[in-house]
Amino acid sequence: MEETGGAAPILRRIGTKSNPMFAPLHTLTEVRKNRFLVRNLVRREVRGRYRNAALGYAWTVIEPALLASVYWFLFIMLSGNPDKMYAVWVLLGVIVWGCFSKSLNAATNSLSGNVRTMHLVYFPRSIFPVSGVGANMVVTLMSSLIILPIIYLYDLPITIHLFWVPMGILLAGFMALGFGMMMAPLNCVQRDVQHLIRFITRAGFFVSPVMWTAEMALERGAWGEAALWNPMVLPITMVRHGLEGKVVDLPSAVILSSVVTAIVIYVVGTIVFSKYERGAVKYL
């Protein structure tokens, strides 16, 4: 965009984009510039989801708690008597995994699901996946308030490491954003993508430490160690260990690889998104 700085507006080319290679940074600027819009879209989504419900926002906590109790029951049936914290670990796993899978689905469908808006107004399209993920982050942070009664019931120490609880949730959402932005334009072209993503979020549940923990995996030899390379191990374990009052306790290679994976996914996702989002709109 050329600026010559005169009083009269100067002709500029519509639809030029900055180099996709700058997309990872450019996305951040776009979100910052449109933060009022993002805030309003997130609010619309969260309000809409808990409308006309007597229990309202309480469902953010009730839903994962009910889910966790089912998995806890299932696990006790299958493997006997786990340690007393097991139910809590499952609950946290359910919350963090739910954050990831819902955010991923929201980001993947963020373009194809907003056809009407996209046909009538133009604003940076990255706002759609970002606000879709943002809404799920808000909901997840609300459900994570359940750790307060847990701390009381299980007599856990209140430490500075509780900071890792929201950080783990943010990390899960960040990964979902990158992956979802990669998939969103593709999903406009062929909807097969959203079916594939739905499968991934269902199957991923079992290979991620939702019903199991990193410690259990380490007791199971080579297969268990292999399972730790899943990038979702880090955010979930971060939240669990944070609640226990310690820094995440995983092999440093695992931590490093997850962080690198998250960043690479974000970089690739924003580049893919900014390159293909324009063309993809024509498929809608």
Added chain:
Amino acid sequence: MTQPSIQLEGITLHFPKQRNIFGIVTDFFRKKERKFTALSGIDLEIQQGEVIGIIGRNGSGKSTLLRVISGIYPPDEGTVLAAGDISLLAGLGTGFSAHQTGRENALLYGSILGHNEEEMLAKLDEIIEFSELGSFIDEPLRTYSAGMKARLGLAVASAIKPNILLIDEVLGVGDPNFREKSKKKILDMVKGASTVVIVSHSFGLMTDICDRVVLLDHGKIVTQGDPQDSIKAYYDLER
């Protein structure tokens, strides 16, 4: 001296056709993609201060052309140049949420149209007054009638003051009283903006306010010039 405000040079736009797996395979062997050409080779220059009308039958590419100018669709060929900020007025109330109050929806819609928070808060009182919603402004939108929603939508949309205003068939909403008021408001906006492009089927209005009318058919410009002549050419198009 006149200055160009919008310049379209050789705009061509294709829409791809959705394909299933068989389509993908056969297209691969035929080495060509099936597509629909919505606009082909549109050249148009609009000066600052002009009010341009675009007419044409359904599916002739009028709305698509406005979307290309506003940046929604990137053209496959050709370039779009524009001076100043552009605002597309189409489908009043895009993104309204039935579960939030009129006030919240005004802020939401305003932000979708590209306002920042300070601008919206500064304009909110004016918007509420124009919408004539009274105490309903703090009720959820699902309790509104269609006309009330349209009024709120127009009130927000008309608070913008862009250099280039693109209008796509948003006239004639609400009850007769409000329709008059909204027409007046839109005419005010037309006067306030430096350049206006209107897509409409109300030819009476077009003759009144447009300096020039462009007739589109099958994605091509058939004729452009004096509103009366273009409208006559519209009726002469082969059925």
